[in-house]
Amino acid sequence: MISIGIDIGSVAAKAVAYDGEKILAQELIPTGWSPREAGRNLFQAISKYPQIDTKDIKCIVGTGYGRIALPFIDKKVTEITCHGKGAHFIDPNIRTIIDIGGQDSKVIRIDDRGNVIDFIMNDKCAAGTGRFLQAMAHTLEVDVSELSLLAEGVEAQNINSMCTVFAESEIISLMAEGASKESISAGLLQSVCKKTYSLASKVQIADKVFFSGGVSKNYFLKKLLENKLQAKIKTTDNAQFLGAIGAAIIGSELRR
């Protein structure tokens, strides 16, 4: 029995194939302009893996903001519930998930079975999300993946604006004043850290804390968060797949 989880995020679309015990395959593509197209391409891509026998696929669960655009799925579940299940699979001792994706940031508290007990999400605005970092990196003419490398060990420039639009003009002014890309990068990550901290303060953080979503690849941000939250934060290479893993697990539980 194979269950497929598909997580269509605002930036990246992720798929995971799960056999009830272990992850058989995972695939990531940019979401692009059409979440429906991305979902279909993902499904085709993951089906082509030699270890996937398409006859065995018994359930497809969709999650992420694009979950409503997938006509071929059996069930749609929110990314919040999926993250809970996914984190529990990765490490059953995880109780808090900090997820920062393209357009959302959220903090989720789960119990010892991976069930959600509380969560908080950012409001409408993109402050503190991947989109914010992407836009700022663009202004700095660097790739978003370089921010941590630039920021580490540098005195951070204070950036006051949380708003993506205002922060951009603030950065332009800072650059005009001669501030370095490094110090601005550090300031940006500090600002995301502060925003995440205020979000996390609304729910009670409990050990272990897991950092997921595309922004979790920012190792320096993780370090900043650990200092600010006074907690050890775990992340893994496949942290971006957490939602898709959870969706695949929910699918396999449904068919059991």
Add this chain to the structure above:
Amino acid sequence: MRPAIMEEVEALRGINSVKIKEASEAGKKVVGMYCVFSPQEIAMAADAITVTLCGTKQEPIEEAEKELPRNLCPLIKSSYGFAITDKCPYFYFSDVLLAETTCDGKKKMYELMEKLKPMHIMNLPQTATGEEALVFWKNEMNRFKDYLENQFGVQITEEKLRAAIKLMNRERVAMKKLHQLNAHKPAPISGMDMMLAQWLKGFNVDKEAGIELIERLIKEVEVQMEKGIYAFDENAPRILLTGCPIGSGSEKVLKILEESGASVVALENCTGYKGLDVLIDEEKEPILAIAEKYLSTPCSCMIPNHGRLDLIERLSKEYEVDGVVDLTWQACHTYNIESFTVKKFVKDTLNLPFIQVETDYSDSDEGQLKVRLEAFLESISNCSLAE
């Protein structure tokens, strides 16, 4: 299956906007009101018609924002927008407006609105506790009574007050009974229909006809219940909705909840059950009895406001609720701050799942709201699966 009489209830919108015109043209006085603190009985005893004024739609907000700040609660902006654009028939036909000093936003908005029509402002005490508050509020009732007597050239007699109290109590009893039908598991009426019926009562020009219609609706629902016809199945998570008032045009949170599979069984807000809980004592001196009733409204403007927690607790038990959703309109400071207290109470004392959503009347955040509310409902289902 939706009760057939709901169509008659919905038709009230058209009927009432015609009736208010006819009544006004026939020389009847109309008192327009906004708030659940407004003592309708006093206006009715002045032979006036009392109506709720419009303030639950997004449409006039753009106009309102030409004078009001954007960062203000949508209910205030919508109310003011309806008034200045003359799109609310009830506002148009109102001879006087009754305002009250609840939250800061409303108070300052009324300063602008009173330039449009004659307005009487009742000073609401900031607390409902203590004898002084009641004395003060009772005096405000007398001030309103004097105002109407002067304005309309009538005398408000004790007899007329008693008759108005009886009529309004009968309306409360009927609306309360309707609301209590949903204490049954599963609920016979959708939260959307309940909201509509409760909200529309405020516009009823003919109170007797309104009561009769609700009594017929109750009978129809009871017959459906005997046949086993309900609005939701037994597994639908039962939700208590608390927080800011909602109405047609500002029902999006309720709508998303029910579209996501929840059964919203209790509406603890001002447009729902809050004003129905306490009846006016028909034995006491009328003005005192009216003052007591309205002062007991558990509004977030009050300090302290333990009454709200008590009501949430009572309704949660009576309606066998699985979770509490607290709706806060953006920039509504009193409800927004109080949400922290409500959250603690619901989670720690009632041991129920809780979520607060802060939003406005627009559709712009529907996607994000859906994620939050669906995830909340998923977490409730998880808990019940585990048990």
